[in-house]
Amino acid sequence: MIFLRLFYEFFMTGLFSVGGGLATLPFLQKMADDTGWFTRAQLADMLAVSESTPGPIGVNMATYVGYTTGASAGGVPGSILGAVTATLGLIAPSIIVIVIIASMLEKFGESKLVKSSFYGLRPASVALIASAGLSVAFEVFIRPGISEAKLDLAKLVTYIDWRALILAAVLLVLTRWVKYTKKLHPICFIGVSAVVGIIFKFAGA
Numbered sequence: 001m002i003f004l005r006l007f008y009e010f011f012m013t014g015l016f017s018v019g020g021g022l023a024t025l026p027f028l029q030k031m032a033d034d035t036g037w038f039t040r041a042q043l044a045d046m047l048a049v050s051e052s053t054p055g056p057i058g059v060n061m062a063t064y065v066g067y068t069t070g071a072s073a074g075g076v077p078g079s080i081l082g083a084v085t086a087t088l089g090l091i092a093p094s095i096i097v098i099v100i101i102a103s104m105l106e107k108f109g110e111s112k113l114v115k116s117s118f119y120g121l122r123p124a125s126v127a128l129i130a131s132a133g134l135s136v137a138f139e140v141f142i143r144p145g146i147s148e149a150k151l152d153l154a155k156l157v158t159y160i161d162w163r164a165l166i167l168a169a170v171l172l173v174l175t176r177w178v179k180y181t182k183k184l185h186p187i188c189f190i191g192v193s194a195v196v197g198i199i200f201k202f203a204g205a
Helices: 002-018 021-035 040-052 057-108 112-141 152-158 162-176 186-200
Strands: none
Touching: 002 057, 002 152, 021 040, 021 112, 040 057, 040 112, 040 152, 040 186, 112 162, 152 162
């Protein structure tokens, strides 16, 4: 049953997460709350790993969740089956929808109704990605052990993980405004950030 649920959960995620890999994050957050397969903190870690490994973010995250969840149900064979099941569940809606659209788009592509529908999907995608970004920022910049329910805005300054905030600010400056570093490949910044995290033991803060 765990594999059927894996397929179902990721099929629904793939079906409704309009806007690419980052748009899957709100659905994964709800999945974390509903299933207990992973925590929101682990989701932030999965996002970091997915961003730094080859392949689409959503697919990488589905594979990771399926692997870890399947392992608890059946060891190594279960982990492999879970990874395959979750990945297939996520990509199946895209394949089905693309095949349908490809057969119809040429005929209906100029329809005002179709154009309006696609236009209406854009703000939905932006909202999904923005919501996910804010949730990930909370997990990254607020010290461990403080939930959203316990957050007191009056004491917000005391909750902030200043090391993470400073690292993010430095990376933003280096990637956007410093002439000699903004041309570097993103993997360089990912690697340096990983080293900084190990040296300063961010997870143990």
